[in-house]
Amino acid sequence: MTKKTRARLYIDCPLAKGGQASLSKDQAHYLRNVMRFELDELVTVFNGRDGEWLGRIAELGKRAGLVILQSQARKQQQEPDIWLLFAPIKKARNDFIVEKATELGVSSLWPVTTQRTQSGRINKDRMITQTVEAAEQCERLTLPEVHDGAVLQKALEDWPADRPLFILDETGDGQEPAKAFPKYAGKPAAILIGPEGGFDPNELEMIKAQPTAISISLGRRILRAETAVVAALSCWQSLCGDWR
Amino acid sequence: MTKKTRARLYIDCPLAKGGQASLSKDQAHYLRNVMRFELDELVTVFNGRDGEWLGRIAELGKRAGLVILQSQARKQQQEPDIWLLFAPIKKARNDFIVEKATELGVSSLWPVTTQRTQSGRINKDRMITQTVEAAEQCERLTLPEVHDGAVLQKALEDWPADRPLFILDETGDGQEPAKAFPKYAGKPAAILIGPEGGFDPNELEMIKAQPTAISISLGRRILRAETAVVAALSCWQSLCGDWR
Numbered sequence: 001m002t003k004k005t006r007a008r009l010y011i012d013c014p015l016a017k018g019g020q021a022s023l024s025k026d027q028a029h030y031l032r033n034v035m036r037f038e039l040d041e042l043v044t045v046f047n048g049r050d051g052e053w054l055g056r057i058a059e060l061g062k063r064a065g066l067v068i069l070q071s072q073a074r075k076q077q078q079e080p081d082i083w084l085l086f087a088p089i090k091k092a093r094n095d096f097i098v099e100k101a102t103e104l105g106v107s108s109l110w111p112v113t114t115q116r117t118q119s120g121r122i123n124k125d126r127m128i129t130q131t132v133e134a135a136e137q138c139e140r141l142t143l144p145e146v147h148d149g150a151v152l153q154k155a156l157e158d159w160p161a162d163r164p165l166f167i168l169d170e171t172g173d174g175q176e177p178a179k180a181f182p183k184y185a186g187k188p189a190a191i192l193i194g195p196e197g198g199f200d201p202n203e204l205e206m207i208k209a210q211p212t213a214i215s216i217s218l219g220r221r222i223l224r225a226e227t228a229v230v231a232a233l234s235c236w237q238s239l240c241g242d243w244r
Numbered sequence: 245m246t247k248k249t250r251a252r253l254y255i256d257c258p259l260a261k262g263g264q265a266s267l268s269k270d271q272a273h274y275l276r277n278v279m280r281f282e283l284d285e286l287v288t289v290f291n292g293r294d295g296e297w298l299g300r301i302a303e304l305g306k307r308a309g310l311v312i313l314q315s316q317a318r319k320q321q322q323e324p325d326i327w328l329l330f331a332p333i334k335k336a337r338n339d340f341i342v343e344k345a346t347e348l349g350v351s352s353l354w355p356v357t358t359q360r361t362q363s364g365r366i367n368k369d370r371m372i373t374q375t376v377e378a379a380e381q382c383e384r385l386t387l388p389e390v391h392d393g394a395v396l397q398k399a400l401e402d403w404p405a406d407r408p409l410f411i412l413d414e415t416g417d418g419q420e421p422a423k424a425f426p427k428y429a430g431k432p433a434a435i436l437i438g439p440e441g442g443f444d445p446n447e448l449e450m451i452k453a454q455p456t457a458i459s460i461s462l463g464r465r466i467l468r469a470e471t472a473v474v475a476a477l478s479c480w481q482s483l484c485g486d487w488r
Contacts, residue, residue, distance in 0.1 A: 096340075100471055100474075103465060103466075103467055103468065103471050104465075104467075104471070104475070105463070105465055137466070137468075138465040138466045138467065138468075139464070139465060139466050140465055176482065176487060176488050177482045177487065178482045178483050178487070178488060217487070218478075218481075218482075218487055219349070219481060219485075219486050219487040220383070220486065221347060221348075221349055221382040221383060221384055222347075222381070222382045222383050223347055223348075223382065224347065224381075224382075227344055227347050227348070227474065230344075230471065230474040230475060230478065231348070231474060231478035231481075232478075234462075234474065234475035234476075234478040234479055235478055235479060235482045237462075237463060237475075238420065238421045238422045238462075238479045238482075238483075239422050239482075241463075242463050242464065243420060243421065243422070243461070243462055243463040244420050244422060
């Protein structure tokens with residue numbers, strides 16, 4: 001960003017010079033009561049498609065507010081096409097997966113139920129809120145797409161032939177990421193992380209039988225699910241994604 | 245591990261066939277009341293130097309217990325020599341750094357105070373407890389060494405000439421990890437992560453002036469400190485460490 005403002009907000013409306021963007025009740029509260037914004041202060045906004053904009057606070061009430069868009073700070077850019085399929089885990093660690101995956105540039109989040117999935121209901125709204133907060137904070141230009149929960153087997157049906165599915169294989173049989181990932185640099189990809197306790201052996205066979213499946217191994221130490229998410233995405237970004 | 249037991253404990257005493265290892269009060273409580281171990285059940289123990297052992301619970305009281313060592317399950321192995329220097333951050337996220345760095349095989353943890361460090365006192369005992377728990381859980385054969393807190397400038401004095409210091413440079417001027425790391429594969433290394441809000445510009449100049457300093461950049465998105473820790477360590481392990 002060329003110019004730093006004190007807040008950066010996702011607003012789902014068209015962004016163009018001279019246009020207006022309405023603040024939600026929560027955003028107005030945040031700017032007014034938490035950040036103590038005053039009228040005419042600049043704020044940064046993005047909508048996932050029109051780049052990043054500087055806007056002037058024209059109205060700021062308790063329940064609403066208005067931003068007048070002044071200038072584009074960054075153009076919209078192509079971002080890596082990397083999906084994360086993950087078995088939801090307990091609340092705090094699940095929050096963590098969503099936050100970190102967003103920071104690490106994931107394009108789609110797919111919560112998938114595996115045979116050993118321990119967590120209960122998938123709270124999609126909560127996940128979306130977390131992606132918004134993380135995207136605002138990390139200066140992404142997009143939000144990751146959050147999908148409805150699905151049974152893993154269902155999610156793998158009709159899998160796109162051009163999208164390698166990297167499976168975190170805790171049995172240690174997988175390839176080294178530094179050898180496997182670079183073969184697919186610049187292409188769409190997906191990473192699948194199993195539940196705490198790993199995949200059921202039959203399930204792992206079923207996944208590996210996918211034509212696009214590639215097993216990956218992250219060393220001898222047993223990583224928690226959320227660590228494996230960050231580790232695998234980081235390796236992918238450094239070898240195939242936009243950290244190159 | 246060839247044989248899975250229901251618990252894995254760090255015990256700081258020599259481990260050898262037929263030898264005895266005493267359980268601490270907390271360990272006895274954990275095995276007896278939390279895990280409901282019975283006499284003669286096997287438990288896994290390690291001490292950071294004699295490999296991993298299977299032991300039989302010979303005594304298990306409310307405040308103490310005794311393990312008789314039966315057989316070595318894994319030999320001690322050389323682990324990567326990778327230090328992490330990090331500016332302590334707020335409690336939960338600091339806990340996270342310590343846990344994840346342990347899982348990711350860090351050999352030494354150095355809490356360093358930078359000019360913009362926001363956190364207060366460094367609680368070394370808490371950090372040690374967390375490394376023990378994480379090492380037990382992730383099946384490491386060692387604990388990372390936890391150092392006393394130090395001012396960054398002090399920590400960089402007399403820096404070893406054979407240990408590259410990879411600096412996470414948020415200004416975006418750093419090298420790509422996939423290009424910078426492999427040059428130092430198999431060698432000792434250190435990764436330095438700044439505080440939330442980044443290094444002070446003068447401080448960053450001082451760090452970069454170190455003869456062994458190498459700036460690294462993890463893409464355009466702004467990573468939180470704890471994300472950057474996991475990301476940088478994961479890239480290093482995959483390109484230079486024991487994930488190869």
